[in-house]
Amino acid sequence: MNTSAVLANVERANQWRARSKVRAYGALTWAAFSITAITFLAVAATVISIAQFMIQEGWSTGPVWIAGLVPVALSFLVVAGAAKAARFSSKARSSAEVYEARALGAKAAEASWKTISYSVAFLILCALAWFMVVNDAAVSRTFFDMDLIVRSAVTVIKAFGTNVLIFAVSAVLILVWALVIAIARTLPGEAGRPIRTIAIIYSDLFRGLPAIITIYLIGFGLPLTNLPILKDLSSNAYAIIALTLTYGAYTSEVYRAGIESVHPSQIAAARSLGLSYFRTMRYVIVPQAVRGIIPPLMNNCISLQKDTALVAIIGTIDAFNQSKIIASNNFNLSAVTTVAIIFILITIPQARFVDKLIERDRSKRRSG
Amino acid sequence: MALVEIDKAYKHYGSVSVLNGLSLNIEEHQVVCLIGPSGCGKSTLLRCINRLETIQKGEIRLHGDRITGPGVDLDVLRREIGIVFQGYNLFPHMSVIENITLGPLKVLGMDRSEARDKGMALLSRIGLAHKADEFPDRLSGGQQQRVAIVRALMMDPALLLLDEITSALDPELVSEVLDIVRDLAAKGMTMVLATHEMGFAREVADKVCFLQEGVVYEEGPPSQIFGNPQGERTKAFLKRIIDAGRL
Incomplete structure (x- = not known):
């Protein structure tokens, strides 16, 4: 190979390194964190309002609140997941080792998408729950009279x-x-x-x-x-x-x-x-x-x-x-x-x- | 009298003519190889002989009896003329032994144990007795094609048509199939082969026909066709084959 061809190859390799940067997915992790936080609030509000309604209907207080804690805890876990994704992302940004940083970035993205998708599922379930209890639980009374x-x-x-x-x-x-x-x-x-x-x-x-x-x-x-x-x-x-x-x-x-x-x-x-x-x-x-x-x-x-x-x-x-x-x-x-x-x-x-x-x-x- | 006489056969699909007044005689115990470029009508000719396709003009005779035209009992005709296809066409939902005994059981009315014995005997002859209860998709292409040959032989045909039977095979599997054909030729089976295996055609054929644009352009013993071809187009075709390293 002649000299100019070798130089061209070196140039090409440098270009590749310059282009192939580490992606930390900072914006994505922030978006995920915001969405999960909102979801957490929505779930909490839904649970509180349904629980109050049920107690008013004569259900006993203890079990209702305990049952209500389950979805709240679960949606909190999703928030925790988003926080973890954010931590991966910031580590990826500060890591000096390229391959390790890429792996962390990939993890951050994966975790973010996962929490976002869980949040959406939670929001849909919240909407359904509201549908059942609005108007003095008209929907549940009409269709789901257990007795x-x-x-x-x-x-x-x-x-x-x-x-x-x-x-x-x-x-x-x-x-x-x-x-x-x-x-x-x-x-x-x-x-x-x-x-x-x-x-x-x-x-x-x-x-x-x-x-x-x-x-x-x-x-x-x-x-x-x-x-x-x-x-x-x-x-x-x-x-x-x-x-x-x-x-x-x-x-x-x-x-x-x-x-x-x-x-x-x-x-x-x-x-x-x-x-x-x-x-x-x-x-x-x-x-x-x-x-x-x-x-x-x-x-x-x-x-x-x-x-x-x-x-x-x-x-x-x-x-x-x-x-x-x-x-x-x-x-x-x-x-x-x-x-x-x-x-x-x-x-x-x-x-x-x-x-x-x-x-x-x-x-x-x-x-x- | 030749076993099969093809007399000025014409066949066209729409405006595309495939056979253009083709004439050819097939003698008993003769192995006839059809060679020629793709689309020259080799496969169509074979499929017309057992009436999978119908010629529009001309006449084909078996044992001197006309088998073209209306009123021929095709199911009886096909007992006399077996065919083996390029793509094997074994029945995938049947085991090997079921594949080869279907015809004898349902068409010839043979009883089950007799058909099975006959099938096993033929399978042993080709070294596949141990595969009798396997399904076709568990067999290699070469094995499947050998089974397909046996399936045709089970009907004791007077004539066997072989339609490019090695074209779909990996090169290393070709010989196991050709060995069977060689064996059948030695036993005096009358066969017509459409083939691209020029070396094999040269070795096994009694007569080689070079087809071109739906007619037999040149026919003769293999020594003539491969050694001293007369027609310009035969020469040109063989030159292309030799240049491609296939002869």
């Missing part, structure tokens, strides 16, 4: 059996029915066209129709038709028919997406062995299609469970209808809250499970 929730629980859970029944029967019917529709929609060639068209019209129609209207039309319409058998079914059966028709349309789309996601080379390979179209579907395509669509199928399944509550509109005594009766007798919606809690308890674990499945699927695809 009524407990009293209505047994009756509502019994009525929930109807929802479970409707769900279980229609889920099985839907899985079969939707596969039939999906296969009809993917029939090949000119000969398949009429069936394909009918299947498309069906799935467009029932995906376009709000489920509640389908249920209403079938639940009240079929008995009026005077058709043998169909006019004498129970309201549960009408609900099952309506939900199967509606969800069959959605689920057939899920199946179809699965079928179409199988690479055409798989069809070529199967047909090349002399397998007929239907055997190719049966042994090669559908088994692969089903694997990929378990998460979306589960999502539909969760959605179906929730929509069993729609059958209340045709007078089926399901959990929702039962709780509405209790609610009107007591002039308080807390019985409906019981239903809400049941649905949430049942669906959230499933939703988490689906997320797990999707995550597992994704990581498998990444590694493979």
Whole structure:
């Protein structure tokens, strides 16, 4: 290398050192400290005002204040975290050793962002707490009358059996029915066209129709038709028919997406062995299609469970209808809250499970 | 009478013509290698022979019987003509033994134990008997392609089509697949290979066809095509191959 090139390299290195300074994140740590301090004050004010309200309502003083101390202490910990971040930052500024200073600066930034995010969460919780107690705790009284929730629980859970029944029967019917529709929609060639068209019209129609209207039309319409058998079914059966028709349309789309996601080379390979179209579907395509669509199928399944509550509109005594009766007798919606809690308890674990499945699927695809 | 006679076959996709009146005879126990630049119609020709694709004009005959045109039972035709693909196309949800016995069980109606015995015998021949219950994604590319060949052989085809079967393989895995093809050639299997492995084509082929713009531009024994090509384009193609160090 000649001299001028060497000098240029030295120059370049000096430039880099000059540019690559230590960052101490002083402003960020100050902002974090201010936000956490404000949050601490907000939490304290909220706790004091709620505690006073509860004592006035007849709760005993000691436990209320002790319970109130918990959020205050927690938000104080966040303030302490922000203070620690500020200390890291000032150490970073005064440190003579570059690498150590960088590490401290990074720590200060990380800690600041963490405290800011905790503060925001605390503020949101404060807002919710205020919402519950304003106007003489109107919100809590209307929705969370513990006494009524407990009293209505047994009756509502019994009525929930109807929802479970409707769900279980229609889920099985839907899985079969939707596969039939999906296969009809993917029939090949000119000969398949009429069936394909009918299947498309069906799935467009029932995906376009709000489920509640389908249920209403079938639940009240079929008995009026005077058709043998169909006019004498129970309201549960009408609900099952309506939900199967509606969800069959959605689920057939899920199946179809699965079928179409199988690479055409798989069809070529199967047909090349002399397998007929239907055997190719049966042994090669559908088994692969089903694997990929378990998460979306589960999502539909969760959605179906929730929509069993729609059958209340045709007078089926399901959990929702039962709780509405209790609610009107007591002039308080807390019985409906019981239903809400049941649905949430049942669906959230499933939703988490689906997320797990999707995550597992994704990581498998990444590694493979 | 040749096993397969291709008589002035035309095939186009929209405005792109792929086969332009291609004619070719495949004799029994013959190994025919198709070579030529990308897009010259090698793969399409193979896929037309087992009717994965349909030619628009001309005629293809198997055992002297016309297999193009309407009314041919394709499922029966495909029992006679096996194909192995560039991308293996094994069924990923089935184990190796399930992959290779699917055809015999469902198409030939063979019973389960017989199909399994036959499958195991063929797997042992290619040294993969110990992988019988593994799933394809646990196998190397070379192993998967060997299984795919066995899957086609399980149907006892009269003709085996091999569509660039080593193109998707890492170089060190190519030979294990070619060994099987060599073995099949020695046993008298009739095969048509679309290939870029010129050295292999030279060694194993009875007849080499140089395809260019959808016709057989030049055909002959490997000694002629690789040693003393007649056509200008054949010469130019081979020069490019040699310059790339592939022959």
